Amino acid sequence: MSATMSLKDDATPSTGPLLSVEDLRVTFQRHGEKPFTAVDGVSFDVHPGQTVGLVGESGCGKSVTSLALMGLLPKRGNRVEGRATYEGTDLLSLSDKEMRDRRGRDIAMIFQDPLSSLNPVVSIGIQVTEVMERHQGMSRKDAMPRARDLLERVGIPDPNARLKNYPHQLSGGMRQRALIAMALACEPRLLIADEPTTALDVTIQAQILALLKELVQDTGTALIMITHDLGVVAGLCDEVNVLYAGRIVERGDRHRLFARPRHPYTHGLLSSIPRLDSPRGEKLTPITGSVSDNLPWTSACAFAPRCSHALDVCRQESPPWEWESDGRGLRCFNPVDPEEVRRG
Amino acid sequence: MTSYGDRRRERIDDLAAAASVDETPGVSLIASAWRRLRRDPIFLVGLAITVAFIILAVISPWIAPHDPASAPLLDKVRPQTNPVPGPEPGFPLGGDDRGRDLLSRLLVGSRQTLVVGVFATIFGLLGGMALGILAGSFGGAVDSIVMRIVDVMLSVPSLLLAFTIAALAARPGQTTLIIAIAIIQVPIFARLLRGSMLGQRASDHVLAARALGVKRRAIVFRHMLPNSMGPVIVQATLVLAIAIIDAAALSFLGLGSPDDRQPEWGQMLGRSQEFIYDHPHLAVYPALCIIVVALGFTLMGESMREALDPKTRR
């Protein structure tokens, strides 16, 4: 597997990006409340066949980013700015109808909670074929055998019988597989998975991750993986973006990022989670405070109050985005010294 | 069980569930409901009517132009030719068939309506709470027995039940009216409170109190009950509307106070039947009063209920 991975790593830069997100900004403004910027100038590219990870804790804006890209944010109470160029068209400027035509056909999404993403009163078979009827003009008769194949493809046992089942008759893992089958129905070129395994048990999570990995390799679909779990990212993503309070604070190839995290937040996260492979008895180094301590990005580094590396400048100026020599992006005035990481 | 009873039970259970579903019960539930209510025109209209009615009922004896029991227009009543005196200076709505001022009777009648509605609801609430606490805190067999009784009561149409109770009473009167209407509210409150208390019973903070070794009485009264009261309070405003209509209905049928010196809208409506063709205004005014007041409470209660129900949010 590692051989195919490295092959792909080499292949990605030669082709142009499939999706290019530039300076995406989402501001929520609820009646009578202060506006809240959930996504604050996020930019990243996704190349065909590439898996890009967006990692961060709850409230960092990773899910809002995906919803904004899919045009799924509620109509009122928010403002979306920036560009998301997908094969030459800006997704953010499309009308509702144009976006509906693309959703499911060009870009498909997999959600965290498969039960609430599936229609409870319609059988799995109909739900999978509906996507094909809608986007590819197939008749239900033609679509049904294909739906069967899709279910089989995503590893659902006895797919003929499952076509007639309703969502509540399937287990959580099976529902997530059914949802993936629906997402794959029109062979989209980009798949967005928003915490697809968070609601699942770890052995089921392993199954689903293996399935996603296999699909990306076999079909050449690009995948945006949104998760809070650094372990999931480490095994799956080619490029990793770490988000904090609505901004990307560090980006890098997964091998470099995990081996030498430079941003204090990434570094802090990695040293605060207990690992199965770390020597026992080692004390965890937590990140102090909580997100409620954050400073506004406009005039400071949001992470500064919780940062062990914070300088005076971190509380006075917003750190700019900078590219490092090893192709890694960083938003920090005082990044962690690689030597220190090795010792820590 | 009848579908009628089922429908009522469902409605009650929905409301009970609404309170327990919220991820942060208590403080923020009420607070977030209030934030939405403040901007809800339906709620504001209901609130305005209700407040106006309550103020009117309290001050009516002082603003009524005449004593509702006295008959200043008695000499204008001609049983054969003109049984109901028309409007004249000082009597804008005219009099009734006994020469009493109609406006004064309508104004003071609001008092009776309020008294019956409020007391019936309070007694119904207390009775229902007692049963609900019993069922909700003990569970098991106690719960089964109490709830079966409650279900049987709910499956009988409430007005029919109230008639039966009022008709069985030794002598009709205001007290009988209040008791009859209170009894029909008991199962509603009981089921509602029991539902939301069972929700609380399963909640983590009650389990936490149990794990801590807190005494059962303290758990019920300090943790379960206060967190279950939200839907009960909403229901109480809805029940007030029903109580007012039911009280009017019972009085209309002569099951209320026989003493007509104390005016009451339903009773006035009932007495107006004789003259309904020639003098429909005698029926229209009290009927309008009943409708407007019941509407006020209903609008207020329904919008509160909606605000509490997570299914209708956003």
Place this chain on the structure above:
Amino acid sequence: MADPRTSRTKAQAGDVLVDVRGLKVHFPIKRGVIFDRTVGHVYAVDGVDLQLRRGETYGLVGESGCGKSTLGRAILNLETPTEGTVLFDGEDIASLKGETLRRKRQHMQMVFQDPMSSLDPRQSVESLLVEGMRAHGLDTDKAATHARLRELLQAVGLPPAALQKYPHEFSGGQRQRIGIARALSVDPELIVADEPVSALDVSVQAQVLNLLEELQDEFGLTFLVVAHDLAVVRHISDRIGVMYLGGLVEESEAGELYDLPLHPYTRALMSAVPVPDPVLEDTREQILLTGDLPSPSRPPSGCRFHTRCPWRQPTRCDDERPQLRVVDVPGASEGHRVACHWVEAIASGDVDRHEVAAEYVGSGDATTPADDGSPFGPASVQEIG
């Protein structure tokens, strides 16, 4: 307050504080129009033997539906055990009721998964903390109570000003600290922590894990930590028990469990946990289980894991339920116990791994057997064994 402290110093660290024998918790599945009829059982905990030694942290790990939370609650008698005994300091908790049980709760406390829902939103922190002390007659002296409250807050790292605040004014991590302070308020010997960090943000989890460790050292507590996250459990525990469908399948010292997982389920579980290390993720061998967890209302016969086991053998696995036993595997210590008939053969490589065809299990919801096909639902299902 002085009593348990002195007894604790007298008691030998390492002797058995909690002794669980043959514990079963079965929840009846009831259906009926007027009178409820029991139509089956959910076998949440189905025969567990477990010893907690004084001063240790025992980690209970398993996937959802394996009964680990129920087991934790049953040990505290918050779920009434169907069968079996729970000896706490020599006294059987499982048979206690009413006031005697309530008094006993002083010695065994619980920390919950969701710190928001486990704190009454209408109670101030002070009232939350005093409540338990009052219930056990520990708040006799006003000044002493107040000193104790400050001491508790300090122990969990909250400022004294927190006393007047309400739960919603705190962040998730701080709420969990309040929950821990509440458990400590009655000076318990045992604390059962049910998923103590899984509701918290990743960056805050470490704070709470470290706090639990500090408190254990400071107060000589015995912990039972129930969690689904193997890495968390491994980090905090001295010994670990792995549960699958209501029973323990493996029990071992924490380090050894990672170095030498023996039960097929433990091996699969261990290999499924993602590690934030790309090199390791790419190279390590994963044992992917097929299919889903069977419904706990209809557990498979014999070894509960045989329907998904990649090492399943034609004999014994299907019809004979393996007991937890000390195994004869090189490197396995005395305390390493495994419930598998073939564990020695698997460890030595005499039994090979094979493919398993996934079976359709249906939704995990025990009350709606999916493939029943009967319009009456489970009421028409025959009594389940």
